[in-house]
Amino acid sequence: MSKKTILLVDDEWKMRNLLKIHLAKQYVVIEASNGVEALAKFTANIHLVILDIMMAEMDGWEVCERIRKESNVPIIMITARGDIADKSQGFGIGADDYLVKPFDVEELLLRVNALIRRSTTGRLKNEVAIGNQLIYQDLTVNMESRSVKANGSNMTLTPKEYDLLLYLLSNPNKVFTRDQLLDQIWGIHEVLDYRTVDTHIKNIRDKCKKMKLSFNPIKTVWGVGYQFEWVKDSI
Template identity: 50%
Template sequence: MKRKILIVDDEWNMRNLLKIYLSNDYEITEAVDGIEALRLVKTSDFDLILLDIMLPQMTGWEVCKEIRGMKSTPILMLTARNELKDKVQGLEVGADDYLIKPFEPEELLARVKALLRRVDLNTDQKEKILSFGSGKLIIEIESRKVLIDSETLEFTPKEFELLYTIASNPKRVFTREVLLDILWGFNDSRDARTVDTHIKNIRVKVKEKGFNYLPIETVWGVGYKFKLPDDSYES
């Protein structure tokens, strides 16, 4: 069975070009704007979403953020703009990769295959439940839930993936570049603040629940590592 890809672009020529490149290997669905894209995402399951940034009514960034509130489907953003701030903004709202127009078909196919392969690999390697501190912190993989003292915390898909990656290797110190490579598929040091932003969001959400416990701690000059819950934190 073919994997399903949603193409979101208001330009017919671009949608048609993408279909030409991808339709042999994938089942293609099209949306001409963000409103239609969100309707399709709510009612159907896709393996990958190709999302243009410059859309009518809603920007691709806004659409990406809305999708991330619902599903963890990989998102490859497409843009004619090559500014670093645009790339960082897309990654911060939950995009998995970024492709600059115009692009060669070989590069598009390689990015698509890499995203789908990374999702398959992550799914195969994950344990179903991680539990720490006699159940004080529980990470449920299939339901994508995080609980501290039985209190559920709401994380975006990328925040969940980041916490899971670090928690599943509790003795390892991760550099920003390694985390970028694992979770976003590249390790450009210029985008390191993307990692910092997601970790800050995780910490803020934990504190907002009233817990004096940070599951990810900073190793100064190196990166980040997991912190085990213990009796010293307050709830």
């Protein structure tokens, strides 16, 4: 089986070299030192993009948006900034995952493997990605307008409820602990407890129920945390 190809975009040579050493054991790695070079090297044969945000000439935000106009390739954004607003922006424009420097290379590899496996094992039943919209059964999430529809009607969510729902949707069947969700959605620098996650999950479920959504969008995995459970093709 031929190796999958990763486009690694970072203006720091040391970071690219470190990641390439580990990634090259499993993947073909194409390097780019800035956003302009990344777009020039991006092709349909790229299976995943690792994209730094803070770069000269063209930042990672713009690169991500341009790639999303032509491809649903998995994108992992990396940055030295851990601001929750940055994470929300990244997920909002179509990023699949987000890592804050410094991070454990092994964790990056786990996320890379999971995203590539998901993108190459076929689509999931009743799930369609159209432009900036993610559609699953009668639930539609528009990542550009940050809006959600259930049964064709607008559903009002707070910014954090939207971020939480989108994050779980973007990582189907993956179980997240409350600690992980607090980190990803609220940021570890904020002093919050587990009830924050539970309350937001409850609010999302209540709103979906009022909109007569045909399924429960978030499943509780007792003793562990929460997941968005997708129904796989029976083929």
